[in-house]
Amino acid sequence: MNIRSYVIIKLKELEWSTLIFVLLLSTSGLLAIYSIEAQHESSSEYFFRQSIWTVVGIGLFLTAYFIPRKVIHNLTYPAYGAGILLLLIPIMTKSGNEVSRWITFGSIGIQPSEFMKIFLLLALAKYFADHKRKLSNIKELMTPVAMALGPTILVLAQPDLGTALVYFGILIVIIFWAGIKPLHFFLLLAPIVSMLAAFQTLSFFIWMGLIIIILYFNHLPFWTKILNFFINVGLGGITNLLWALLKPYQQQRILSMIDSDSDPLGAGYQVSQSLTAFGSGGPFGKGLGEGTQTHLKFLPEQHTDFIMTVIGEEFGFVGVMVVITLFYLLIARLITQAYNSKFRFDSVILIGIASIYIFHVFVNLGMIVGIMPVTGIPLPFISYGGSFMVTSMILAGLSANMSSVRRAVG
């Protein structure tokens, strides 16, 4: 097959709806940034930069779409290795106690942790594609867990709790998708629930009771049951120690989610202002450029993590619903394609991409309305920021690539 016919086949196979969803979402982000700047920034620097990133992103979308599957498959592990090295750079060059998430080239800064999402996803997909057996033995999980743990620890060192949770989220969904037994899945997730439950005595005891019942009614070696039980009890026990290890601002973020008014000028301030912006937007919004909350600088970070507040305040519930619907259609399609895919590699990549989108969309849209902690998770395609825009676009291109292969004879 020559290149020309490959391109023609690929163009025919391209699901234009994915590209359209992506373009619509990027456009609404640009609109929001434009609205902020039109009001009071003297320059339109953010709008200009984000437009460039969008164009670059679309280029990368197409690149990711046209790269042959085989090439991706072969580059997976080297890319993962390179990603780890990139993550090490900010840590090595870190000065003092500064938070370092960036590698800078002149005026452009990139966040390697964003690209690592792609590399981790690919590496996990390759691992599960190469080991086609069903995950019947919990030992087979060692390698993928280690793959995710490496970058997770590196971003935690930055420290970037949000991104670490994204990596972990990708792993969980992929393991589930790859066919882990429900009991194993339960035993894998149980320690996390144990730690969360440990914050409250009653919930901890109820949870421990549930673990005992499930362990009792399943066929597992006796010592495995005992070991599992004590791992959960033990982790619950050291939760308070781990909590103390969190940076105060991370603790505050989690606490301020519980009561956003408790510290109106701290982490809760943003959320409390964000609620006001959304609430005052009402059903139809105040109109483009008319938002008072966002434009009078009541909201910091408004063009990055809190970008949706502009859309909410100016376009109202209707505007928010349009964005949410676009995301839903985009993600639901990915899940369906992952299910329909006949290839393990493709299927895992598709579900991994879906998991990244779900995580980002739910955590971002949740945190700005106070139902998730403020973790600095941007909204795909909409939030200002080059690295994540590019990452989201590449993921979208990859997803289009992976779903097209089901028809292209490979």
Add this chain to the structure above:
Amino acid sequence: MLQGRNIVEGWRSLLVHGLLALLFLILIGRYYYLMIVFHEKYAEKATANHIRAVPVLASRGVIYDRAGNLIVDNAPSYTISVIPIEVKDKPESLERLSSVMEISVEEINRRIVKNRRGSFAPAKVFSRVPFEKISHLQEHRLELIGVTYSIEPIRNYVSDLDLSHALGYTREINRDDLNRFKKDSDYQPGDQVGWKGLEKFYESELHGQRGFRYIEVNALGQEIGEVQDRAPINPIPGHDLILSIDSYIQFVVEKALADSSGSVVILNHKTGEILAYASRPGYDLEMLSGRISSKDWNSLMQDPRKPLYDRGIQGLYPAGSTLKPLAALYSLENHSNAKERTYLCRGSYRLGNRSFGCWKKVGHGKMNLHDAVQQSCNVYFFNLIQDIGLEDWAHIAREFGFGEHANIDIPGENKGLVPDTKYMNRKYGQNKWTKGNLLNIVVGQGDVLVTPLQLAQFAGMLAQRGTQFEPHFVNKVVSKNGDVIEENISQSNDRVTASKDSWDFVHQAMWDVVNGKKGTARAARQKDWDIYGKTGTAQNPHGEDHAWFIGFSLDERFPYSWAVLLENGGGGGGKAAPLIGKVLRNIAKRTS
């Protein structure tokens, strides 16, 4: 590579789809709740967020004496405030402020917290700042981001008269009062509020109502400009008070009192107007207004002369012999031979195995009612009370206003005490008290406790033959444009009824106290007008006795009644009667 069936079980796909749908439904529900259900609440909040109502203080009403002379008005004072959000991340601003004002950063932070009204609203940290400090701050304003100053009116005491206890003072409203006034939401932290005296009693009249300017601000608290479609609300100034106090009489009273501790109340018994009111020692109103240092406060609190104690309405003293006219009047009304009865005074009276002395150790000899009042013979009244029941005595005492509030228009009045059977039973036990207690009561000692105001009112009722006018300090409450908002005209109450003959008899006896050869208050005598009076001694277990002199004038020009209490002023009127003598001479001098 093609496989016949899907590599993932259908239930896993369904579960992920289900999870996606669930998470998005949660989001939609949350946004619906915020943007549709609670839209109005947040819309209001958004408006409040960017429109700042800047309060414009109402000027507090001023206080005049009866003739319209200014006693208290307002003067500008500099106040320094801090905008919490602007200094949040700028400790250097507060450090600079702390060095200029010579006070610790911690104390400044404490005041910010105390007076905080929101992140963007200035919180008051210093009041009554001298102008030099303000100009100093002006020079360094670039290093003082978030620090603002404003000019606020404070109380200015124009007159030199020491009316401290009557006027009272204003202070910054505290949290309790703020909560109490919540429904009347005009009060904000940092506001001045009447704390004592007339300032407190007439707070709602004096306070006025603040106005507002509406200014659009951004999140940094920077003003963008006046809001166009919202007209400012102008403040309504507080009403002025016109007192019944006569500055001239007050002045001569204060001069006569000099440094003595005690109290003088002079009122017009035909109207209830208080013309002069002194409670000594007083205090420095300037010092107590606004913020007072704890050192100054403690020194006031610990001063053994108790300057904060308003003796005129709160001081409880035995009335001494000033109450004798009360028993005399009772006797005149109830004993047919009252005027003729005589008792022999040998200087003491025996009851059982106890001896009750007369102030005149050698005795007054044979006494009738008139002479007993004039010469204040205890033994006569010891005998007389045997014919008067405690209940009857207590009844007439209460009719003269003892043991109850005089309803004066300043807060904190004490009721005093009129012992009756119930009280005596409670205090000493059923039938455990004897005629001996009764003997003390009739001469105004023992359990009887009165305030100087009550005695002045008693004198007034004697002058008015049983008719009472409730005493008051404020004649009129007047709005800034001169409308009379409220006028205090005391209603007359005919509380004690007695025959003309009885009143004439009591008046004559009291005239003789001042004018008779053997009177005890001859020092109060005036050349060309008639003064009536009665001296008394309040026994003081802690030192020299307190001197009382009560009395009145029936002169048409001077319908005045008074009570004078001089602490440690000696027995039998002591220095009290001469003091009134001096004051009355000066009053007469003014009109001549």
